Each structure stands twice: as C-alpha cells, then as structure tokens.
Amino acid sequence: MTISDDRDTRVIRLTGELDTFSCQRLSRLSRSWLRGSRKVVVNLDALEYIDSSGLSSLVGMWVDAKDIGVQMIISCNNPRIHRILEITGLLKFFTLESTEPEPASIPAAMVAEQNTASRRLAQPSGVRPRLRGLPHS
Numbered sequence: 001m002t003i004s005d006d007r008d009t010r011v012i013r014l015t016g017e018l019d020t021f022s023c024q025r026l027s028r029l030s031r032s033w034l035r036g037s038r039k040v041v042v043n044l045d046a047l048e049y050i051d052s053s054g055l056s057s058l059v060g061m062w063v064d065a066k067d068i069g070v071q072m073i074i075s076c077n078n079p080r081i082h083r084i085l086e087i088t089g090l091l092k093f094f095t096l097e098s099t100e101p102e103p104a105s106i107p108a109a110m111v112a113e114q115n116t117a118s119r120r121l122a123q124p125s126g127v128r129p130r131l132r133g134l135p136h137s
Contacts, residue, residue, distance in 0.1 A: 018054030
C-alpha cells in the first residue's frame with residue numbers, strides 16, 4: 001500500500017491482498033487519509049485478491065468520505081477485481097475511472113465527463129439493469 005498527495009488529491013494504491021487481516025489496517029488508516037483531502041483515488045490495479053472484509057472496508061471508506069464531503073474514486077484496470085465489484089453491485093456506488101487521473105492537469109469538467117463515460121462503459125450494452133423485487137427476464 002502506497003500513498004501519494006498532489007494538492008487536494010490523495011492517491012492510495014492497494015497491493016497484494018485485501019482480506020480480513022489487511023483490511024483492519026486500511027480501516028484504521030483511512031479516516032486520517034480522508035481528512036484534509038478533497039478527493040481520494042483508491043487504485044486497485046495491483047490488488048491480487050479481495051474478500052468480503054476487503055469489500056466492506058472499501059464501502060466503509062466510501063461512507064466515511066461521503067460523510068465528510070470527500071470525493072472517492074476507484075481506479076481499477078484489474079479485470080478480476082473489476083468483475084468482483086460488478087458481481088457484488090458495488091459499481092453502482094463507487095465512482096469508477098479506468099485510469100488514475102493526473103489531478104494537477106485534469107480540469108474538473110473533464111473529470112465529470114470521464115466519470116459519465118466510465119459509468120457507461122461499466123455496463124455492457126444489451127444488458128438491462130435488474131430492479132429489486134422483479135424477476136430478471
């Protein structure tokens with residue numbers, strides 16, 4: 001796990017495994033990482049494994065960020081981890097970008113445009129979203 005700062009953006013690169021053991025450390029440290037930032041990018045590219053505890057830690061971090069007005073973005077080019085986020089429905093909650101942004105050089109309007117495009121790419125064409133309580137046809 002590495003952390004870098006650029007102005008108001010903090011980039012957290014998670015590596016290895018995010019499981020019951022390692023997510024305790026992430027949860028403990030994430031609150032301090034969120035404070036003093038306007039935007040946090042969590043990069044999952046080098047993550048090899050994530051279990052339900054790790055997913056729960058990411059959701060907890062997202063809730064904490066939202067509560068204090070920090071924008072949290074997930075950057076994930078790892079197909080296995082991306083698929084897990086998709087299967088669990090977490091792509092609906094997280095703002096996902098396919099690449100880690102260059103915070104100092106990307107204007108806010110461009111970031112918003114990339115977020116919209118990323119959301120469109122996250123759902124395969126021809127797949128209709130399933131509504132809760134309704135059978136999938």
